[in-house]
Every structure is written in structure tokens, then in C-alpha cells.
Amino acid sequence: MFRNRTEAGRALARRLGHLREAAPVVLALPRGGVPVGFEVATALPAPLDLLLVRKVGAPGFPELAAGAVAEQHPTMLINEDVVRDLGISRSYLEQEAARQRAEIERRRGLYRHGRAPLPLEGRTVILVDDGVATGATVRVALQALAQSGAARRIVLAVPVAPPSVAEALRGFCDEAVFLATPEPFGAVGSFFADFTQVEDAEVIALLQRGEGGPPSSGAAAFRPGR
Known part of the structure; x- marks a missing residue:
């Protein structure tokens, strides 16, 4: 359906043109969402930053989300259906959530170098x-944004999603765009x-180019593929 994340981002940008006059901020979920978000931010144009969220994977199935945690969000979102169906214990969820919060802190330091979020x-x-x-x-990211109360309007933009999930996510934002x-x-x-897989060097480089991150020697040396 899409050649790569760049193509998907450009297609999303065409669907989001009506927001150009709103002077938006683009927040990408690293790492895979950053190349997509970069294309959206470039086209509108808008500043690019991150919202650091980590999946709490199910035991033995790391790609299956049993929950998720986000920076500046005090609680873990639990995917009750997955937890119930797999019999996942509370202790496992807490241990894995702690591990993912540590990864959020690592990425905060790596990507932002002490710079505050936009x-x-x-x-x-x-x-x-x-x-x-x-x-x-995505749900915990939307909840974190809503809980902060800062944004005037929250728009979700994603290339592809299952129909039932897309419909559910519409209830957590003001507008949702799915290609x-x-x-x-x-x-x-x-x-x-x-x-x-998107590497850290690409995230840093795209943030720098999107005016959402500080210059760095690693970022300057990296040239994202088009």
C-alpha cells in the first residue's frame, strides 16, 4: 500500500492541508512515526517534536501490547483484553512498565539533549x-495530551489502522485521519x-531538520534516505 514511511507521510500531509492555517505542532511517536511526522511537518509547515510513549509487550509476544506508558503520564494504560486472554500478572506489567519508563528516559536524553519539549x-x-x-x-499518547490540558485541539494522523481500532481512537481526539x-x-x-527499523540517528537527524531538536555531530553526519 505504501512504498515507505516517507510516502505515507506525504500522503498524510495532503489530507491535513486544512490545518495549515492553524499553525499546528507535529508530535511523532518514535521511532517509526518520526519519518512520517517529518513529512507532515515539512509540508504544512510546522515544528516537529516527539511524544515519548512505550509499549508494554505481552510475555513471549513483545509486539503485542498489553499496555503502554508515556512521559509525564503517571499511570499505565492496560489493554484489558490482552491481559485477560493471556493471564498476564500485575507484577509482570509493573516490571515491564518500569523497564519501558527507563527507556523513555534514555530516549529523552538521547533525542533532546536536555532541551524541553515544544x-x-x-x-x-x-x-x-x-x-x-x-x-x-496511540491511546495512551492521546490520553497524555488530553490530561495535560495544554493543546487547544488534538488531531491523530496515521497511515493505516484496523477499522475497529480506528473507530475507538476517534473518541480520544478532536479529529482523526486514517489513510x-x-x-x-x-x-x-x-x-x-x-x-x-528506524534507528536513533535518523530520529535525531529528522528532529534537527524539523527544528524540534538541537544540532549534534551524529545528526549532522546522518542523511535520511528518500
Whole structure:
């Protein structure tokens, strides 16, 4: 369906043109959402930053979200259906959530180098990811944004999601844009010809180019593929 994340981001940007006059801020979910968000931010144009969220994977199935945690969000979102069906213990969830919060702190230092997140007060915020499967990660990101109370309007923009998940996520934001909601769904990566893992160096480089991050020697040396 999409050649790569760049193509998906440009297609999303065309659907989001009506927000250009709102002077939005684009927040991408790292790492996969950053190349998509970069294209949206470039096209509008808008500043690019991150919203750091981590999936709490199910035991033995790390790609299956049993829950999710986000920076500056005090509680863990639990995917009750997955937890119930797999019999996942509370102790496992707490241990894995702690591990993912540590990863959020690592990425905060790596990507931002001490820089504070972009201010969102009174702004239209466009939250971007490269795709949605269970929706747990995006849902906790939307809840974190809503709980902060800073954004005037929250828009979710995602290339692909299952129909039922897309419909559920619409209830957590002011507007949602999905390029495709196929059924049956499968995995997000199955809708991209190139779904190569995004590395930290690419995230840093794109943040710098999107005016959402500080200059760094590592970022300057990296040239994202087009």
C-alpha cells in the first residue's frame, strides 16, 4: 500500500492541508512515526517534536501490547483484553512498565539533549505514528495530551489502522485521519514495501531538520534516505 514511511507521510500531509492555517505542532511517536511526522511537518509547515510513549509487550509476544506508558503520564494504560486472554500478572506489567519508563528516559536524553519539549499551550497538535495495530500506544499518547490540558485541539494522523481500532481512537481526539482501515488487518509492516527499523540517528537527524531538536555531530553526519 505504501512504498515507505516517507510516502505515507506525504500522503498524510495532503489530507491535513486544512490545518495549515492553524499553525499546528507535529508530535511523532518514535521511532517509526518520526519519518512520517517529518513529512507532515515539512509540508504544512510546522515544528516537529516527539511524544515519548512505550509499549508494554505481552510475555513471549513483545509486539503485542498489553499496555503502554508515556512521559509525564503517571499511570499505565492496560489493554484489558490482552491481559485477560493471556493471564498476564500485575507484577509482570509493573516490571515491564518500569523497564519501558527507563527507556523513555534514555530516549529523552538521547533525542533532546536536555532541551524541553515544544510548548503546546493553545496549539493544534497533530499526533503522528507509522501505523496502529492494537491502538494501546496511540491511546495512551492521546490520553497524555488530553490530561495535560495544554493543546487547544488534538488531531491523530496515521497511515493505516484496523477499522475497529480506528473507530475507538476517534473518541480520544478532536479529529482523526486514517489513510486506510483494511480488514483483515494483520501487521502494520505488511502495508509497507519498506518497513526497515528506524534507528536513533535518523530520529535525531529528522528532529534537527524539523527544528524540534538541537544540532549534534551524529545528526549532522546522518542523511535520511528518500
